[in-house]
Amino acid sequence: MATGSVAGEAARGCAHPRGCHTGDLPVLASATVGARFWLLIEHSGPWASHLEDCRLPEDVHTLIKRATHLGIRPQLIRRPGRRNPHGTGIHVMVADSTAAQPWLAEGVIAGPDDLDMDALVAGVVPESCILVSEPVFLVCTHAKRNACCARIGLPLARALAEMLxxxxxxxxxxxxxxxxANLVCLxxxxxxxxxxxxxxxAAADAYRSGEVILDRFRGRAGIPEPLQAAEHFVRSHTGELSVGGVAVESSRSDGDTTEAFVRGSDARFRVVVExxxxxxPCGTACADTITTYRLVTLDRLAPVRYATSALT
Structure with missing residues (x-):
């Protein structure tokens, strides 16, 4: 298919036949692997298909370029249903998702030089930002990237914002x-x-209580997809839902097969996935196929003899 045709399909999205975007298809082990550190930049839009093509202030483009170079995931954000700017300066939030104790901080900066992104990738809160204790919920509504994200995401974002x-x-x-529609909890x-x-x-309520809900849970960003699958199968097997109650300790791959040793709340497990x-059912740009994982083996090993935190 020509590039122009693909772009046109992405703009239109899919026809939403039975089973598409409904939760009937598996979503497990599909969280974005490269998103370990985050930079959220408030900008009301409009947003082009790709961030580098957006009509943004030069300072914002500079922030995005610096973040990308350092392996930080940049995101443009805006308030649901509102397009008023935050005020003077650039409103940013930064997060470290894979720290022993993940954190989120925010600030208003005058320009790119006021945000120390080297500190962020070192796991340190930049001096221009202040730690926040409440979580943040992101709903993808990027219409120019895929119309389905806006068609389903916009009403979801507005409904969730009424509650939070x-x-x-x-x-x-x-x-x-x-x-x-995609939801990210930071x-x-x-x-x-x-x-x-x-x-x-339901997912937002669970996260605020330090738990996950397995239904429609794609996984945790920054972790390789096979290891997301291993954690998912241990949670499903044990019923452990605390955010930090399950974690991969070690793993190895042999071709397409991955063996992982996973810590649960009261035991360790050997998990093999493929x-x-x-x-x-879509047959359009949204997805002709999806890759998921199947459980090959799950063996319970020795009990865990040390405490774990429900919040990390």
Whole structure:
């Protein structure tokens, strides 16, 4: 298919036949692997298909370029239903999702030189930002990237914002248009996909209580997809839902097969997973197929004899 045709499909999205974007297809182990550190920049839009093509102030483009160079994931954000700017300066939030204790901080900066992104990748809160204790919820509404994200994401973002004023933001592409509507919970970088409004509210409530909901849970950003799958299968097997109650300790791969040793709340597990491909009902740019994982083996090993935190 020609590039122009692909771009046109992405703008239109899909026809939403039965099973598409409804949660009927598996979404597990699909969180964005490269998103370990985050830079959120408030900008009301409009947003082009890709951030580098957006009509943004030069200072914002500079922030995006510096973040990308350092391996920080940049996101444009805006308030649901509102397009008024934050005020003078550039409103930013930064997060470290894979720290032992993930954190989120925010600030208003005059320009790019006021934000120490080297500190961020070192796991240190930049001096221009202040730690915040409340989580942030991002809903992808990036219409120019894929129309489905806006069609489903916009009403979801507005409904969630009514429940959690000032904690919910529309955001640019987070990865995985085929899983629209996408919800990201920061600072831990938890991804949910194919979300309904009711499912999003339930997931947000669970996260504020330090837990995940496995239904429509894509995984935790910054972790390789096979290891996201291993954690998912241990949670499903044990019923452990605390955010920090399950974590991969070590792993190795042999071809497509991955063996992982996973810590649960009261035991360790040996988990073997393999990828599998499913054909979707959409047949358009949203997704012709999706890659997911199947469980090969799950063995319970020795009990865990040390305490774990439900919040990390």
């Amino acid at each position: 004023p000032d904690r919910v933001w529309e955001t640019s592409h987070v990865g995985g248009d085929r899983y629209a 600072p831990h970088g938890l991804y949910y996909g194919s979300m309904s409004q009711a499912a999003a509210i 990828p599998m491909t499913l054909t979707t």
